[in-house]
Amino acid sequence: MTNTDATNTDVQTAQPQPTSLYERIGAALTGAAIPADLLDLDARDPLARKREEFTLPGGVVYLDGNSLGALPRAVPERLQRVAAQEWGDALIRSWGAGAAEGRDWMNLPDRVAAKIAPLIGALPHEVAVTDTTGVNTFKVLAAALKLAPAGRRVILTDAENFPTDLYIAQGLLDLLGGGYELRRVNPDALGEHLTADVAALLLTEVDYRTGRRLDMAAVTAQARAAGVLTVWDLAHSAGAFPVDLRGAGADFAVGCGYKFLNGGPGAPSFLFVSERHLGAMNAAPVAISGWMGHADPFEMDRAFTPAPGARRFVPGTPMVLSLSALDSALDVFAGVDLHALRAKSLSLTDTFIRLMEPLCARFPLTLVTPQEHVRRGSQVSYRHPQAREVMADLIGGGVIGDYRTPDILRFGFTPLYHSHADVARAVAGVQAALEARA
Ligand SMILES: Cc1ncc(COP(=O)(O)O)c(C=O)c1O
Numbered sequence: 001m002t003n004t005d006a007t008n009t010d011v012q013t014a015q016p017q018p019t020s021l022y023e024r025i026g027a028a029l030t031g032a033a034i035p036a037d038l039l040d041l042d043a044r045d046p047l048a049r050k051r052e053e054f055t056l057p058g059g060v061v062y063l064d065g066n067s068l069g070a071l072p073r074a075v076p077e078r079l080q081r082v083a084a085q086e087w088g089d090a091l092i093r094s095w096g097a098g099a100a101e102g103r104d105w106m107n108l109p110d111r112v113a114a115k116i117a118p119l120i121g122a123l124p125h126e127v128a129v130t131d132t133t134g135v136n137t138f139k140v141l142a143a144a145l146k147l148a149p150a151g152r153r154v155i156l157t158d159a160e161n162f163p164t165d166l167y168i169a170q171g172l173l174d175l176l177g178g179g180y181e182l183r184r185v186n187p188d189a190l191g192e193h194l195t196a197d198v199a200a201l202l203l204t205e206v207d208y209r210t211g212r213r214l215d216m217a218a219v220t221a222q223a224r225a226a227g228v229l230t231v232w233d234l235a236h237s238a239g240a241f242p243v244d245l246r247g248a249g250a251d252f253a254v255g256c257g258y259k260f261l262n263g264g265p266g267a268p269s270f271l272f273v274s275e276r277h278l279g280a281m282n283a284a285p286v287a288i289s290g291w292m293g294h295a296d297p298f299e300m301d302r303a304f305t306p307a308p309g310a311r312r313f314v315p316g317t318p319m320v321l322s323l324s325a326l327d328s329a330l331d332v333f334a335g336v337d338l339h340a341l342r343a344k345s346l347s348l349t350d351t352f353i354r355l356m357e358p359l360c361a362r363f364p365l366t367l368v369t370p371q372e373h374v375r376r377g378s379q380v381s382y383r384h385p386q387a388r389e390v391m392a393d394l395i396g397g398g399v400i401g402d403y404r405t406p407d408i409l410r411f412g413f414t415p416l417y418h419s420h421a422d423v424a425r426a427v428a429g430v431q432a433a434l435e436a437r438a
């Protein structure tokens, strides 16, 4: 890692502070007085019991579920069972013994896809679960370029998109060679850029730095009217609030399994392809078409016939261990009203913004997250000239957020396991950290 790109790991290796500073932040956090109105909101929270389904460390406010979701309690036991019984005892028989016996590894990607589908407004056969988000971005962009009319050779994207989206799109276009172009623009001025040479529009719905949310329905409608296919990166959307890909008329999407879906480090990613494209795509195999995406893998046919739905995008052997963790993690969404989830997310972020206001007046903090609800994801970010050092102090003291280049303090809120009291504790920790530095 270089100085210009830091994860929490780098931040923790920044200049260590005296233990007393971390203790002061920790004491502010654990001793924070929780205002009565926040206690009241928590008492009336319909999702409050969900927190019991997670394992969270004590003495910490974990505001980084938008990077790595917390551990759902049921996951370790599931992993133990998969390792000891499904792998250890049943061995190869677990590929096809069937769901009734709890051993259907071959169908695991489809079962997980069916659990993700309702969270993103998709049908189960429109979703595939496999690979990383970047690799899935490559596959759906390649599919979009194949579907687009020959004269359209431009991928339009947000100039400030998450780096992997930019790198992957550029890599694909370099491979295709002549005439293809990645055009990086400001997503707030899309209209003028949706020209007749554009094949696909690649956008991340919620910006990883600012938390700005785009209007997916309006942007997709605008793109469709211009004959442009849409590819949505839902990394910071899926599991944070209801997403309605079919309602919006989206063409393709991708997203992470390890953020708000809580599937664990390196969890497989998901992709979405609208069923209206599946027929046309039968003639043109996906760019990475492997045997597990074949309609009948064990026929061992020499020619590729795609599986009927999005399963054709699963190129190889299902990643059973990580899929099992994600499968188990997704059970926490059972029975969750996604509109209640969104309402709570907004209440948490509203509360954080409000409690941080006095600190913005005293310290060089600038809110960069939109205040309007429709333009906000499930995180709140501030600029601070010493953001890297401040976040290192906060993490040392138990308020775990993120530093993002060049000067962003990022705090992610997960309505399944955060309370309004957590928000007050986090702000008390931030105040202690900023006062210590001033
Ligand atoms: C918006 C966005 N897209 C893509 C990724 C990358 O995902 P992956 O590492 O699974 O390729 C991330 C986070 O890592 C992200 O925030």
Ligand SMILES: Nc1c(O)cccc1C(=O)C[C@H](N)C(=O)O
Binding pocket: 007, 066, 067, 068, 208, 235
């Ligand atoms: N995927 C990550 C990883 O493997 C290590 C550290 C961080 C991440 C992240 O997910 C970063 C994240 N996409 C972000 O929005 O910044």
